[in-house]
Amino acid sequence: MDELRPVKIVARVLNDADGSAYIEWGKNKILAGVYGPSECVPRHEQSLYRAVVRCRYNMAPFSGMEEHGRSGPSRRSKELSKVIKESFENVIISENFPKTQIEIFVEVLQSDGGTRCAAVTAAAVALADAGIPMKDMISAVAVCKIDGKMAVDPGKEEDNFGESDMPIAFSPRTGELLLYQMDGLLTRDELAEGLKLARDASEKIRKLQVDAIKKVYEEPKEERFLIVK
């Protein structure tokens, strides 16, 4: 019940983005790109005190099954863009870059439940790769309740047929929760158990994130390619 799907993270995969990362989390395949800090347009949205953080979460039209696989603006993608943006607003030291914007783009190429956690995880790596100062590198994981038991990292079927689903993003340094949503119902005890499971799992995810960034510098490459083995 504390088993994660196989996770693979590759950092620095795009040539023209300031920072980028690709993640395979079970059957999820997600690409994250970070641009910025650059001049904030439209100008009326810029702040004299900090950088504006923007996020666009998008699913490719071929990305998934049933109602999940819809591209373009939708209620769901708006919501995810918002929660991802708000998670990162907590850690990015945006006061260093007044009048600018930092843009995070998340493209879901293939989806299988838990895309928001995978997206947050990949975007954190992309931000670190871009060298944008952050107080912490976020990692995220979901927990769920299936057949009355708490389990970590639900796939699409487990999510749809389970009783409850709870994605959480952690700041590993302080243990703060930066994203915390819940579908369905949980008792207090189940919630506490779920949090503990998620915390342990996020430690593992963090290790993979750190490894992905280290690998960029251990094997320096002139051209950035995305090769999935």
Added chain:
Amino acid sequence: MPGELLSDRADRIAYAFVDNGKAYSTVVGLFAEGKLVPLEGPYEPLPEDYIVGIVAEVKFSGYSVDMNTAYSAFLSSREIRERYSMGDAIFAKVSMVDEVRSVEVNDAKKLPEGRLVKVSSVKIPRIIGKKNSMVDTIKSATGCDIFAGRNGYVWIAGKGNANLAEQAVRMIEVQAHTTGLTDRVAAFLKSESGKQQ
């Protein structure tokens, strides 16, 4: 790594922040002897920095200069005797940066015809090298003039082998975090220039 503990005391370290009396990193970098060197990051203009910029706009009282950041610099025509047009490359010194990052530059000089190589600004110290060692190596091997701006623009000019100079700059950018780089670049330049003759 962002959020990694650097020091148990509230030391003031560049690219780090202090929380609860302890210092933590904010960037991916190399930490040694109390100094954190970032491996990637945007350019933050500082007074006295020498930059390479491209004239982006000619205004009534001066020029607006693109310098690879979110902020464009202003060059007042009162400070200079030359005239520039859009697209000219200049080498200038940052004279003032204020709290909303309005940047002013002066001491401008028009750069001769050449090519622009964009690299990450944190790698410029490696391209210049200790006491210009790296730049001198490339200059003597290729016969080019090289102007490395602190903002991450490198201007390669002159009649020398500009292709080779550009390759060398790119090589330094990719391997900036490794040791013994000057020797490797010298060896690379030697073998390459041998091939081409």
